Amino acid sequence: MPDQILNAEKEQLLADVRSVLNHTEELLAGAGEEGGAKAQELRNKLGANLKLAKERLLEAEKLTVAKARAAAKVTDQYVHEHPWKAIGIAAAIAFLIGLLVSRR
Template identity: 45%
Template structure:
């Protein structure tokens, strides 16, 4: 369960980083015509950091995909090795959801 939360947290982080990168790219485009040494230096630093963030984002995204695939393979292996246990777990979850929904 904690591994699933970890994957969910990583997916949220990837999503948040994509938003930050998009906003930074927009900021860089908006200040393209601005003059001044400080603005130029800031644009240059942001550009370098943006490239670094994109590289890290790609690495993180690949890690999330690998973990998700590993979890899916483990689940598939479990279902093939222990089909009756999988059916029992699914039935128990279905019953629990039915009871919860029935109370409303």
């Protein structure tokens, strides 16, 4: 369930950033065709859109870092509560990787 929420948040954020960047590209194309006051207005809008895109990307970075820290904390807690089980899982994964590597 949390993965579904994370994926939905990520997809929405990516859609927002794509929308801002597409709108910025349209403004940039229009700024090349216009002169004078209209061009200045388009440049101002372009600057605002780029600022918004940067803010959204920073939000995405903060969200990703927070989720990674939470996952690391949960993993650390699990390993401390179940050390032998964690060692067994790690050994099994290492064994499987060894089998896969030796077949090549």
